Amino acid sequence: MTMFEFHWPLCFLLLPLPWLYRRWLPAAETRSTALQVSFMTRLQAIRELAPGHSAPGRKWPYLLIWVLLVCAAARPHWLGEALPTATSGRDMMLALDLSGSMEFRDMQLDGEEVNRLTLVKHLLGEFIERRRGDRLGLILFGSQAYVQAPLTHDRSAIAQWLDESFIGLAGRETAIGDAIGLAIKRLVEEPAASRVLVLITDGANTTGNVSPLRAAQLAAEHQIRIFPIGVGADTGTQDSSASFWGLQFDPSIELDEDSLREIAQLTGGEYFRARNETDMENIYQRLDQLEPALRAGLPNRRAIVLYPWPLGLALLLSLALSAGMVLRSPRHA
Template sequence: MLEFAFAWAVLALPLPLLLWWGLPPHRERASALRVPFFADIVAASGVQPGTGAVVRRRRRTQAALLWFIWLLLVVALMRPNWVGEPIVRTEVARDIMLAIDLSGSMDYRDFPGRDGQPISRHRAVQQVVKAFIAERESDRVGLIVFGDKAYIQLPFTRDLATASTLVDLMAVAMAGPQTALGDAIGLSIHAFESSSIEERILILLTDGNDTASRMTPINAAAIAERNGVEIYTIGIGDPQATGEDRVDFSLLADIAGRTGGEFFNAEDENALAAVYQRIDEATAAEVNTESWRPRQSLVVWPAGAALLIGLATLAGMRFGGRRNGA
């Protein structure tokens, strides 16, 4: 879209015409030679003598070119700009850390899929987490995986494609066969320290009990609460199992409650997807957007065209004058 920054400069368009009407014509005195036999020369030449004024008249082509050059200069003074399509920038609304359990029990094929057929717990988590990440247009996302220890797989980023790819690359037991639940919370607190975003959310998903942490999950949750980290916990295992395979729902509920979050029990893939949707609704944040249109100055085109036409006209007048003189 074409816009003019100083459209009022169009008022200068009739200025040459006003000057032509209002100012007196240019006069220039020239030296002359007086001869005593001037009458005889005039009689011999047969020319009727007149005044010594010489009025030069421009051709119509020259006048048209001069007006066109002036028009181009006025357009340049109006500062034309080409305005592109609006570009919208969305500010970061939240920092969301996803802590995913990759202990050996996540490979069990006892988790009901959307079609009712059992799939591995890990596969169900991958599918739902990828769908959740794909909708984080205004958020930054980070990934933590934990087993024997907790590891940051991806710091906070808005590169959702990379986050989704890394979820695909997750493998069961890649962090060890046990469950370091408390260490995963502690590592997420450390990751949030570099964040300047006020809304900080940790989504913690596990199918086992804490068996390998150096920091207890309750102590880690207390530290998270002091640091403004809201924890949402998701349990997908069997609370009636024993040892590593048992999920302590009461512990997960206590962790979430201490930080102002919520605990969820995902019994199948549909329920797991619904959990992430409920978390998204419960933590909805106001998104600030800023839009602007890129502008490209076009002043050089009319100004350059006026210069080239003016030089060509001047060269033509000079060349034509010399030919006529010859």
């Protein structure tokens, strides 16, 4: 979409400056000796009949020059179509746990009780939307890990694949090590200077071909930072016999926080704990600070500067007025 705009529109506040200058500043003092002549009254009458320098018809060229100068100072330009966005940015893989424990309904979303996956998908979708300029990929894991979406700039496709995921899609166990290993394979051959894995899980590694710590060591060797997010509330009520007796239990008892912290430490990342909606929002904001999107601003546009036109017109009009004054001088009369 093309559009016309002024880069410094506040310059137009200078338009009344000549009027203010004439209105408020005192007139210049004249120290020359006055010449008293008997026919001064007749000369003043002749002057009133002649077209004077301060007549209204003689002021408009000077006002037009001032308006043109102010327009040039405001830097008018014409914005063309958006330029292509550079493809350089972060390569970020998102690994999401779809094991059976993600069914626990110990989270709140807009005042309603929801399971862990629902909350994660809702807030992770907002996080994806903010990652303009980065290439994102999506790994879903349970008993196995697989790439749901390769690295791409298409954030809407990533969000759609995230929304279509469901618990048990990859099995009901938790293969954290395999998920990290699969992310390494996708990131290690990419030329980007910054490679990141955001690992979201609510349990401990229960299956897989490689241990999480061994996979984290490989990630550190390839300069891949891992940011694990442990999901789950501290206390809750189970829907079985525990709720009948009014007993409280720890719904995150299976969460292996020690291993997740060690994974973050080995790779230069940071571990986060998400106990509720507020924690999740703060975590994604913290990730934006630690790994800011390289192209999060507005798209660049091709701009055609237009200020030489009013500036040139003001110059031509000034030259024309100067030439007219020279021609009207006594030497050319």
